[in-house]
Amino acid sequence: MSRVLMLSWEYPPLLVGGLGRHVHALATTLARAGHEVTVVTRHSPGALLEEYTEGVRVVRAPDDPPAFDTAGGDLLAWAVAFNHTLTRAALHAARTGGFDVVHAHDWLVAHTAVTLREHLDVPLVATIHATESGRHQGYLPAAHNRTIDDVERWLTTEAVRVIVCSGYMKREIGRLFATSADRVDVVPNGVDALRWRVRPRAVAAARSRYAGDDGPLVSYAGRLVYEKGVQHLIEAVPALRSRFPGLRVVIAGDGPHRAELETLAASAPEVSFTGFLGGHELTALMGASDCYVVPSIYEPFGMVALEAAAAGTPVAAAGTGGLEEIIEHGVTGVKFTPGDPAALAEATGWVLGDRDYARSLALRARERVRADFNWPAIATRTAAVYDSARATDADRVSREAEQLLSRIPAPTTPHPAG
Structure with a gap:
């Protein structure tokens, strides 16, 4: 069983689109299967900052006081500020529980995800639900669109395993980000x-x-x-x-x-x-x-x-x-x-x-x-991705240790006196 730290910019009761429903269903189904799941997400008015609900520990990061204008679809300034408060909330969650894997959902949590991977020294799994290039039919008209595309590329590069919801998306991120097919797992969305x-x-x-x-x-x-x-x-x-x-x-x-x-x-x-x-x-x-x-x-x-x-x-x-x-x-x-x-x-x-x-x-x-498309089967497939990420990361740690040892000079035999 895995101890999962899941990052999402939306989670009930705050829902914007299908991503929040996906994360909620996945988290609760994994919890019912015996995995320890913590979701760190954005706070919404009236919700508790931290609670256990449906078997999932939910930690909600409140917005910092400065307000950011997102007119015109430019979310970058807001996303940077959000990742600061999300990181603090996630580090707070990590004080009271260890984790085996960090699971990030889309680019809006990328900076927090990479920070936690390095701070906690656990593997990062990323689900790419959609791409900026795809949303704009391959046309990235403004600087913020091109930056989001870069963040998506960075997240897929930093993750040890990448999850996508369809064969179409596997081909898309391979074409856009040169993500090798052997690092990508197709796990469909589910429906209750x-x-x-x-x-x-x-x-x-x-x-x-x-x-x-x-x-x-x-x-x-x-x-x-x-x-x-x-x-x-x-x-x-x-x-x-x-x-x-x-x-x-x-x-x-x-x-x-x-x-x-x-x-x-x-x-x-x-x-x-x-x-x-x-x-x-x-x-x-x-x-x-x-x-x-x-x-x-x-x-x-x-x-x-x-x-x-x-x-x-x-x-x-x-x-x-x-x-x-x-x-x-x-x-x-x-x-x-x-x-x-x-x-x-x-x-x-x-x-x-x-x-x-x-x-x-x-x-x-x-x-x-x-x-x-039932959630228990999809959660099982996702847990298998976690296992694969942990095994790959363990191999990496072992190789790094071997390389470190190889750089240490062998002890010399002292010459006998006389």
């Missing part, structure tokens, strides 16, 4: 199928709230950023509306692209924005939907597609990134060309136009979620 089961009463309430009287309900949930492709879903609405009178499209989530998307949807009264939905509200929306759409341009994995499948909702997803690996077209969902509103409308129409077909997609997708 029970968490996404929705009660009929909640479905009825969600349909009453979001759907029209006689038309289908289409939904999307996630961060409102360019690479999620929500603009293409909105652009597909006229074609869908002409075929399915009474159509409603619900977009759940928030982000820097929201105002632009609302302007784009101004002439489409069928489209509504809910803001961030969490917990049972999101589950109910998914369960009430006739089709859940994942219109991403860039998607390292696509966990939300599995969450919708677990809720029993048929999925139409862009054929890109990790979505290509988790959605089998015509079997567990339908796929369309990313960035193509006409293709999106056609694929979504296949689902909305044939209820029996849609039901068969949803049933097979839910079965695959339970079989292939």
